[in-house]
Amino acid sequence: MIAVINRLVNLGEAVVQQVQLPLTGGIKCFSDVLRIDKIHATVSGNKWFKLKYSLQQAMSLHKTTIVTAGGAYSNHLVATAHACNSMQLKCIGIIRGEQPAALSPTLQECAALGMQFHFTDRISYTDSRKVFEQLQQPNAYFIEEGGSNECGVKGASEILQLVQNDHTHICCAVGTGTMLAGLLQSAKPHQHVVGISALKLSPGNTIEAFIGKSTNNKKNYTIHYNYHFGGYAKKNNELIAFMNNFYTQTGIPTDFVYTAKLFYAITDLAAKGYFPANSKLLIIHSGGLQGNRSLPKSALIF
Ligand SMILES: *Cc1c(COP(=O)(O)O)cnc(C)c1O
Numbered sequence: 271m272i273a274v275i276n277r278l279v280n281l282g283e284a285v286v287q288q289v290q291l292p293l294t295g296g297i298k299c300f301s302d303v304l305r306i307d308k309i310h311a312t313v314s315g316n317k318w319f320k321l322k323y324s325l326q327q328a329m330s331l332h333k334t335t336i337v338t339a340g341g342a343y344s345n346h347l348v349a350t351a352h353a354c355n356s357m358q359l360k361c362i363g364i365i366r367g368e369q370p371a372a373l374s375p376t377l378q379e380c381a382a383l384g385m386q387f388h389f390t391d392r393i394s395y396t397d398s399r400k401v402f403e404q405l406q407q408p409n410a411y412f413i414e415e416g417g418s419n420e421c422g423v424k425g426a427s428e429i430l431q432l433v434q435n436d437h438t439h440i441c442c443a444v445g446t447g448t449m450l451a452g453l454l455q456s457a458k459p460h461q462h463v464v465g466i467s468a469l470k471l472s473p474g475n476t477i478e479a480f481i482g483k484s485t486n487n488k489k490n491y492t493i494h495y496n497y498h499f500g501g502y503a504k505k506n507n508e509l510i511a512f513m514n515n516f517y518t519q520t521g522i523p524t525d526f527v528y529t530a531k532l533f534y535a536i537t538d539l540a541a542k543g544y545f546p547a548n549s550k551l552l553i554i555h556s557g558g559l560q561g562n563r564s565l566p567k568s569a570l571i572f
Pocket of ligand 1: 314316317345346416418443444445446447448449450525528529556557558559
């Protein structure tokens with residue numbers, strides 16, 4: 271059963287690439303970038319890890335439909351659409367907001383993969399499980415937005431199996447915190463997990479409560495909340511310029527919602543001496559590149 275889920279992606283592509291941050295000037299910090307963005311073009315790295323056990327559970331319960339939720343540019347929606355398409359499961363997306371005049375490139379791809387849409391106003395959307403229940407789909411299985419559930423944490427805890435886990439710091443982008451919770455689960459006590467929030471939040475939020483609950487209150491992590499560039503999916507010219515420069519210097523493409531903010535932040539923290547001498551960083555490139563389709567074509571050089 272898990273074989274069909276495993277065949278969706280190519281884990282052999284998840285190479286480790288070395289970069290020295292900051293790229294120019296200052297004390298260099300040794301960093302390994304784990305390229306789980308490369309395991310599939312759109313079943314973007316961390317989304318596959320977060321989905322696999324939910325899909326497995328749905329299959330073992332003989333469900334025939336997957337229902338999940340997301341916004342018009344959601345990496346999770348398109349990953350779910352791909353997975354359901356390959357697994358011959360019916361797939362319904364509860365989409366945040368009213369039906370637009372033109373579908374985003376992400377939703378067009380979802381539709382081409384057979385996903386049906388249920389557009390939902392922003393207030394009802396905040397309780398997407400309730401929307402799911404109201405749909406009364408027979409034999410359906412609900413997966414939370416972003417694959418954010420205990421299955422998601424379990425899947426994400428397997429990411430570190432791809433590397434020789436000898437780093438001092440493990441750095442990742444944070445949306446719902448599911449990936450961070452999984453990494454923290456499998457991190458060793460002396461390793462510190464560094465999260466960069468893509469959302470404009472303050473410490474002591476529900477994400478931290480979720481992480482605490484799913485890791486038995488492990489404390490060896492820090493989330494930085496000052497690299498969101500104005501909030502979720504917000505960007506400015508400095509971030510876009512950073513993405514192009516980072517690509518020129520390293521050959522690593524990033525997405526403006528999560529991984530660009532991650533690499534920007536780690537570069538900035540390294541330049542400011544946040545990481546002690548002889549630190550060995552692992553930076554998770556969690557994918558998400560399909561989201562760049564919402565940018566003007568001329569913005570990026572990759
Ligand atoms: C969804 C996503 C994240 C956030 O993961 P969470 O588990 O929700 O914190 C990070 N990076 C990319 C590329 C994503 O698509």
